[in-house]
Amino acid sequence: MAEWINKKGWLDGYVKPVKAKEEVTRKSNVMIHVPLKCPECRSRSVRCYGADKPILYYKCVDCELKFKVIEKDG
Numbered sequence: 385m386a387e388w389i390n391k392k393g394w395l396d397g398y399v400k401p402v403k404a405k406e407e408v409t410r411k412s413n414v415m416i417h418v419p420l421k422c423p424e425c426r427s428r429s430v431r432c433y434g435a436d437k438p439i440l441y442y443k444c445v446d447c448e449l450k451f452k453v454i455e456k457d458g
């Protein structure tokens with residue numbers, strides 16, 4: 385859109401706000417990964433040993449507790 389005007393420098397003042405808008409869009413695409421913790425000892429050393437979707441089976445490496453995690457969409 386209006387590229388020929390940009391080349392002449394007429395819209396210089398408008399170029400920067402457009403770039404800032406793109407950065408905001410990128411930030412909204414950032415997901416925070418929450419590591420799984422053992423419900424018993426709060427250890428993060430858990431291993432997935434099986435899956436029967438949407439249920440995932442995990443086992444804690446530290447206290448050997450087996451627990452299920454239900455995978456949720458959205």
Ligand SMILES: [Zn+2]
Binds near residue numbers: 424426446448
């Ligand atoms: Zn544990």
